[in-house]
Structure formats: structure tokens, C-alpha cells
Amino acid sequence: MTITADQSTDLDRTRFFINGEWVEPLGTETHTALEAATGERLGTASMGTDADINAAVGAARKALDDGPWGRTTPEERAAAMHRFADALTARAESTSKLVSQENGMPIGLSSAFNGAAPAGLLQMYAEIIKTVPLEVERPSVTGSTIVRREPVGVVGAITPWNYPQVLAMFKIAPALAAGCTIVLKPSPETALDSYVFGDAANEAGLPPGVLNIVLAGRESGAALVSHPDVDKVAFTGSTAAGRIIGAECGRLIRRVTLELGGKSAAVFLADGDIDTLLAGLGMASFMNNSQTCTTQSRILVDRSRYADVVEALAEYTRNLTVGNPLDPSVQIGPMASETHLNRVMGYIDVGRNSDARLVSGGGRPAGQDRGWFVEPTVFADVKNTDQLAREEVFGPVMAVIPFDGDDEAVQIANDSNYGLGGSVWSSDDERALAVARRVRTGTIGVNSYNIDLGSPFGGMKDSGVGRELGPEGLNNYLEYKSIYKV
Structure with a gap:
């Protein structure tokens, strides 16, 4: 040019x-x-x-x-x-x-x-x-x-x-x-x-x-x-x-x-606090519009709490402020390029065409007629074998997956080619630490996810x-x- x-x-x-x-x-x-x-x-x-x-x-x-x-x-x-x-x-x-x-x-x-x-x-x-x-x-x-x-x-x-x-x-x-x-x-x-x-x-x-x-x-x-x-x-x-x-x-x-890359899991145990989860999702799952290698886009939820967490996630994402990133009140900015926006929208189409249930988002936000914006999107009832749970989207598209008990949570979290980030959410720190120690990932948070620049950072597996x-x-x-x- x-x-x-x-x-x-x-x-x-x-x-x-x-x-x-x-x-x-x-x-x-x-x-x-x-x-x-x-x-x-x-x-x-x-x-x-x-x-x-x-x-x-x-x-x-x-x-x-x-x-x-x-x-x-x-x-x-x-x-x-x-x-x-x-x-x-x-x-x-x-x-x-x-x-x-x-x-x-x-x-x-x-x-x-x-x-x-x-x-x-x-x-x-x-x-x-x-x-x-x-x-x-x-x-x-x-x-x-x-x-x-x-x-x-x-x-x-x-x-x-x-x-x-x-x-x-x-x-x-x-x-x-x-x-x-x-x-x-x-x-x-x-x-x-x-x-x-x-x-x-x-x-x-x-x-x-x-x-x-x-x-x-x-x-x-x-x-x-x-x-x-x-x-x-x-x-x-x-x-x-x-x-x-x-x-x-x-x-x-x-x-x-x-x-x-990564396809990290946020593991919400049966005794987790929903308000704590919602307070930490901004860094764990939506940091930089989810254009982050550590994005915890697989949200694993104990089946006993599943319906309440899915509803809370849907409401949380609907209330996120989407707009120009230079506005300090904005929580979700645009994708980095039109090409990348099309990639993210392609994964939303993958979710729509699967057995998963779309509970929030799924399109372009209203009132954003310029730039490369996408709605924060949540799919529930995702299987860990689904494409949406296996591949890195690199955008604000969450896959919510149910589990029964801590052992199955660890098994699902580890059933991935990736191992870069992750988090465990529980009211019992020792229980959360026990699960965190079993997840094969290079970094993992307990009731939050904040990268520490003074500690080693990197991934396992792919x-x-x-x-x-x-x-x-x-x-x-x-x-x-x-x-x-x-």
C-alpha cells in the first residue's frame, strides 16, 4: 500500500x-x-x-x-x-x-x-x-x-x-x-x-x-x-x-x-462462593477482552451448583460494559483486528451448531457500528470433547462444563492438550489447594488469578x-x- x-x-x-x-x-x-x-x-x-x-x-x-x-x-x-x-x-x-x-x-x-x-x-x-x-x-x-x-x-x-x-x-x-x-x-x-x-x-x-x-x-x-x-x-x-x-x-x-497457547479451566467446587467467582472473572477469564493465553474459557462447575452459576455467569456477561478501550469505564474492548473478530465469530458459530446451550451474547453488540466488537458470550452444557472446549478461541467466549465431585473436576481440567493457566474456587483454601496441586498446568490461582511477575511463568504440554x-x-x-x- x-x-x-x-x-x-x-x-x-x-x-x-x-x-x-x-x-x-x-x-x-x-x-x-x-x-x-x-x-x-x-x-x-x-x-x-x-x-x-x-x-x-x-x-x-x-x-x-x-x-x-x-x-x-x-x-x-x-x-x-x-x-x-x-x-x-x-x-x-x-x-x-x-x-x-x-x-x-x-x-x-x-x-x-x-x-x-x-x-x-x-x-x-x-x-x-x-x-x-x-x-x-x-x-x-x-x-x-x-x-x-x-x-x-x-x-x-x-x-x-x-x-x-x-x-x-x-x-x-x-x-x-x-x-x-x-x-x-x-x-x-x-x-x-x-x-x-x-x-x-x-x-x-x-x-x-x-x-x-x-x-x-x-x-x-x-x-x-x-x-x-x-x-x-x-x-x-x-x-x-x-x-x-x-x-x-x-x-x-x-x-x-x-x-x-492455552485452554485453561476455572474449577468451581461445590463449596465455592459465586460472588467471589464473579469478582475474579475479570482477570481470570475476560482480561484483555479474553485475548490472553491464560484465559480460563473452560468454566467447570460442580453439578450441585451448576444452574445457579450458569445463571450468574449469564447475568455477569450481560452487564459488562463494551466499548472504546480508551474510556476508563469500559471493561471489554474490541478484538484486535477484523481477521481476529471473524475467527472469534466462527467459534461462536461452532457453539451454536453444537448441542451446547447459548445463555448470553453470541453476536455483535448493539450500538457498536464501527470497530471489531463482539458480545461476551457464554455457552452452557458444553462437553469437554466439544470443539469449543478443546481449541483456543482467544476471545470472550466461555464454555461451561458440569462435573460431579473434585476427582472428576481434576480429570476434566487435565483432559486438555494445554496446561498454562487455571483457577480453583472454594470456601475452603486447603481443599482448593489440594485440587490446584493436581491440575497439570504451569500457573493456577486460588479464588483469583493474578500473574505474579516475580514468579516463574510458563506452560506444560502444548x-x-x-x-x-x-x-x-x-x-x-x-x-x-x-x-x-x-
Whole structure:
């Protein structure tokens, strides 16, 4: 698409951040970003080619091998990361608004996850790295061994559109702390906000090549995964894409972290409190318009409480405020794109054509004649074998499933290819904890679901490989070397 001068906006991003500079693209393809709530044009971004990826990787390799970053101390890196955090904080309000326009995220949530959290992660890992001993000497049979932690090298970070700022920082912050250099390939669906990282990195004085940003599609993303000078790939996205990336990294014997999809279960036990459930559903099941990998879209309910919970869920979703995500009173914004809206509506059609019972929603909300809005939707009497219970919708479509007793609840919760999030709702914390310990999932909440950035996050089964966040997240970016001494 060709953009004329009178169509340009101050959000246009027609250059890439490589080697500490804004450089012209080596190709001609562009992407037009549209506002999710209105369908109107936000700006234009250039799309990278394999040659742009190669230039970015080359800059990252040089910064690691020949530049100052590869020889910095933890204290020096921590100081740079704190400056980076300050620069992002200064931009937090405008960044949060931009992401809400791009993907429909309600502004309050965006302020937390795209405004505050990225700076918070930089500060957290800056402090962690100062406490990690990079060399420890141990006695051995023949003398001693120095066990040394070193940066894994050049990191290819591939990130999605649903939480673009914070999910990128899941990778950038620990990689910087470890002494790695990075090539970030963000998603075209949120084409404009990632370049805030480049502006802030320059302001913070990060050395050239330490952080490089190239917007690109799948083909050039594949070039990043396969590039011979990339030492590790960190990916967040769909399970289908994760399989391809994991297979390629396996072929290349390349380190990889995969945070993938989910079909998580919220388990409401016989002694659960409905008001507590309704108070927690906003984060557990509807966070970011349910465009969240941990969305608990399978709601399992003890049969003795089933009718009351279904009625309460229907009423809850009917009363959610749907509208422009920049309005602080809005609880559910639009889907991120027209393509994604059509995908979600397709799953609603799947539910309508099954034996499930539609109890709320099921269409486009009244009065929203622009943008990509869908009604929060609840289907009751879903079987765990139904397509609606097996596949990730990535939108506000809930499948309510009855069970008889705690053992069957655990069996149904575990009867999934995924294992990323989850929750258990009970008036007895010990009972809830006992069930939570039996569910095969990487994260699970008791009477709530709130991600803790200071604890490991990741999935089991088809939901991924490895963990991010917390002190454990640093391990993805460190290699161990043993130096034997006599």
C-alpha cells in the first residue's frame, strides 16, 4: 500500500532500530495499522526483509563480541537498565494509549501491562543480576573447578500482539541482565508501539547493537530463527507457530523458550462462593477482552451448583460494559483486528451448531457500528470433547462444563492438550489447594488469578517449553562453563 504525504501521521514508523540508529528499510513492503475500536488508520510501518534481519543480527553479534556490552559488569548493566526503565516510564502514558488503540486493550489494563510493567521488569532484573554470583569456585578431586555463568549470546525475540510491551520485556529484561544482545521482531498486528523501546534505549545510552528492532512477518521471522549468528530464540505466540520454531531450533541445536497457547479451566467446587467467582472473572477469564493465553474459557462447575452459576455467569456477561478501550469505564474492548473478530465469530458459530446451550451474547453488540466488537458470550452444557472446549478461541467466549465431585473436576481440567493457566474456587483454601496441586498446568490461582511477575511463568504440554519471569527467568539467558584447575 502506498501512503502519500497527506496521509502520513506522527505514528508512522518507516525505519528500523539497528545498531543504535534509525535506518531505512532494505525492502519496500509496508503495513497499515488500524485502530481496533474504529477501523480508522493509525499509521504505517515498514515491514522487514531477510536482509533487514541479517543487518540486525550482525549488529547484535558485533555488540556482543566486540562492543562494550559483552564486557560489562552486572553493576554496569543494572545501571543502564535503570536508565532504560526511567525512559520507558516517561513514555508510559502515551505508550499505554497507543497499545489500546492498536489491539483494543482496556486502558486501565494497558496502563499496568504496557505502561508500568516493562519498566518494573527492567528494575527487577537489574537488582537480581547484582545478587547472582557469576563465578563460584568448588573443590574437586584434582584441585578445584570454577563454575562460571556467561551470557547465552545473541537472542532472537519474537513477540505477539496481545500484550506487546510487557511480553517483549519478559525477554529483553533478563537478556540484558545476563549480558546478551537482542533482535526483537514484534507482531505486525501491533506495528507501532515496539519502537518506543528504541527511543528509550537511545535515551538510556544502551550501546549500539545491544537492542535491535525489526518489524516483520512470518517469513522474515523464520530467517531470524534460523540465522547462524542467533544463539537463542525466545517466542511467545500460538502453539502452531511454536511447533515450527521448536522443530527448527531442535534441528539447529539452538536454545529455545516457547510460551504458547492455552485452554485453561476455572474449577468451581461445590463449596465455592459465586460472588467471589464473579469478582475474579475479570482477570481470570475476560482480561484483555479474553485475548490472553491464560484465559480460563473452560468454566467447570460442580453439578450441585451448576444452574445457579450458569445463571450468574449469564447475568455477569450481560452487564459488562463494551466499548472504546480508551474510556476508563469500559471493561471489554474490541478484538484486535477484523481477521481476529471473524475467527472469534466462527467459534461462536461452532457453539451454536453444537448441542451446547447459548445463555448470553453470541453476536455483535448493539450500538457498536464501527470497530471489531463482539458480545461476551457464554455457552452452557458444553462437553469437554466439544470443539469449543478443546481449541483456543482467544476471545470472550466461555464454555461451561458440569462435573460431579473434585476427582472428576481434576480429570476434566487435565483432559486438555494445554496446561498454562487455571483457577480453583472454594470456601475452603486447603481443599482448593489440594485440587490446584493436581491440575497439570504451569500457573493456577486460588479464588483469583493474578500473574505474579516475580514468579516463574510458563506452560506444560502444548502450552510451551521453559519458564519466564522471576529469578528463574534469568536462567534462559545464561550458559554454564566449568573451568578445571589443578
